Amino acid sequence: MSAEYDLRLYAVNDIVTPLAFDTLQDLGVSGRGSALLDALFTLQNEYQGLPLAGVLFLTDGANNTGTTESALLEDFALPVFTVGAGERSRYRDIQIAEKRVVNFAFLRSPVTVDFTLKSWGYQGTTVPVILKQGNQVVATTMVPIAQPEFTAPISFTFTPREIGTFSYAVETPLQVGEMIESNNRKEFSLHVIRDKIRILIVSGRPSWSYRFLRRALKSDPTIDLISFIILRTPSDVVNVPERQLSLIPFPTNRLFTRELGNFDLLIFDNFSYTFYFPLPYLEHIKRFVAEGGAFAMFGGDQSFGDGGYAQTPLEEILPVEMLPKPGGYAFLPGKMELTREGETHPITQITVDGEENRLLWEEMPVLKGFNRVLRVKPGAIVLGNYALAGKDQRFPLLVAMKYKKGRTLALLTDQTWRWNFEMVGKKKGNRHYLRFVRQMIRWLVKDPTFKQVQVLTSKETYQIGEEAEIRVRVFNNDFSPATDAVLTLTVKDTQAGVRELSPAPAAQPGEYVATYQPDHPGIFTVRAVARSRQARGSSPSFSDQILGSDETLFRMVQPQIEFENAAPGEALLRKMADLTGGRYFSATTPWQEIREEIRKRLAGKAEYRIVEERPLELRNTLWAFLALLSLFSLEWIIRRRGGLA
Structure with missing residues (x-):
């Protein structure tokens, strides 16, 4: 055809690119997709006013980006001849396509994700579709494929049980004869947050401490509070019917067996368990904390050793060892004095400025009693001591600790209500008491802002070729910046496995930075584990102590929508040809037949126009000069012989 036509060659993806033959x-795979219709209008505009005879398209018919309305071709001025690559009847593939996926969910609340399964050529087959979180199977469903070209909706409903960002995937096993492997799996990330902090309080008796604590928690809209207060004990002697003495029975079996896992925090406020449930229920609480829950015990004459908790499972998880016998509560005045750790810990940070924070705590009212304990456990942090009035004696008052995946706290007094009541009486308000309660709750339930290790990426999604920047912030147990932490930083993905990175200290104290540049798309999990580096001679219990860990995800993408649905698009190619006066050919049509049909349809449509003028200087064109000189010489000879010269 090159003898009859001036052929121009172009590659078409999401743009049109001229090619040499x-x-x-x-020619390889490139671009974000195929824009066939856009390509036709681009070429028509480029050759506007020139005698363009027609367009020949060799393509599989995928038009997955740009203009998708083929009816626009009715006004296209050129015949389009299409040669379809591939036969749709022989195409075999199964694809998982995303339909509706949320990117966040609430803790302990069901979430539904919707996908679509598309199949070509596997009628009569039943395939499993699996939802995974990492390598763990969350749910599975079976999909029977009924037709040669088949589409079925898929929905999974599950309940997240942990806070954080997690990687999920919906996948189906590769079938024999599939032409594309990469579209059998669809990954997505899910950010799980709390809708509300669920707290259960059990208080041993009505008290000012319970009243102000409950009021503080109820004033926080992010807290969902359930509280039980003991109005009488089984040993109380009364002369009225049972039904008139209790507003609601204490559902111990339901609370401490079936429902405990639905709470984030359990608080015992001056409460002794001995009258109400057996010792095995304390094992349930211990397990609840070990699996990530939080527990706090507040002081009083029915708490700690006086409540019978010495040598029980609760003593194992609390940060103090209790006196083995009752009588530990002391009615002695004193004030809370911050320790060095308490000066920087978020629980006791009632204001941002360090010096102002210290002065505010010194201003807090005197307390009138506290619980004595045997000792503070190794690894626990004393945030405040009970400094006896007029004496140089100090006892642990506010102590915090991590226990396995959870956190516990001991507040060894029932007098903190005075920080509210008496400060209001001095017309200084109760905002510092409220902030103390809120900070304490958020530290116990591991609010993300109170994590000792925080992993951050500069953005959630990167393009292939970009470098992901990873920053890690590390805090000591007292929440001072961990400038000499031992940090292990890894990146994991499904293709390359786990790789360890080498973070370097950043300009900000306690912050470390690393970069990672994957060469393939996917969801990547970044995990950081930080340990304290203790000076020689320090307590061995603190040596190599784990400060914490954190994970985050980032996505690396390489848009390749060609592989999302690679079935030959014969219908579109036929329509393109019909609307423009061209013709569709299958890939099996002999080339001679294609060539003759194109010649026949273009016959009589050839146009000749001056399409370019180029001026030439005669003196710079030797062959033209010699030709012209020869013509003049020949004329002169002829004229001379004819007697005309």
């Missing part, structure tokens, strides 16, 4: 064999 000798580079055709090196």
